[in-house]
Amino acid sequence: MKYALKFIKDDNDTLLVLCKDFQEFITYGNDEKEALENAKNALLTVIMGRFRDREVVPFGAHDTAYPFVEVSSLATLKIAIHNAMIEKDLRKADLIRLLQLHPIQIDRLLDLNHATKLDALETALIVLGKEITINVQNAA
Numbered sequence: 001m002k003y004a005l006k007f008i009k010d011d012n013d014t015l016l017v018l019c020k021d022f023q024e025f026i027t028y029g030n031d032e033k034e035a036l037e038n039a040k041n042a043l044l045t046v047i048m049g050r051f052r053d054r055e056v057v058p059f060g061a062h063d064t065a066y067p068f069v070e071v072s073s074l075a076t077l078k079i080a081i082h083n084a085m086i087e088k089d090l091r092k093a094d095l096i097r098l099l100q101l102h103p104i105q106i107d108r109l110l111d112l113n114h115a116t117k118l119d120a121l122e123t124a125l126i127v128l129g130k131e132i133t134i135n136v137q138n139a140a
Helices: 034-050 073-087 091-101 103-109 118-127
Strands: 002-007 015-021 022-027 068-070
Touching: 002 034, 015 034, 022 034, 022 118, 034 068, 034 073, 073 091, 091 103, 091 118, 103 118
Parallel strands: none
Antiparallel strands: 002 015, 002 068, 015 022
């Protein structure tokens, strides 16, 4: 999933970075490389905040005219689980019951920093009425 960024030259020779998908997203960098690196960290922080607040995480509106940051495939699946839980008005306790797992396992399932196994993510999505489709294409 790719999220388009907007770089704005600041008056102190830094780049302000915004993301149209997240109003709360803001970071900066001394140059484009640093701004992109900071944007990756800011994006994960914003998404984790949405998880905590039980708010839907938008799927990236990537526009080829803008630079972008991308979340990993695992993070994309975790976002899909989170959004499906909101769509079905389910809480972690409901997922614990549906998947017959321990609370710590559900916490890891939704932790963007945890390397969850694909089969666990797929099982959660199936229980939530979703399926994974994979599209492999040539890199740009």
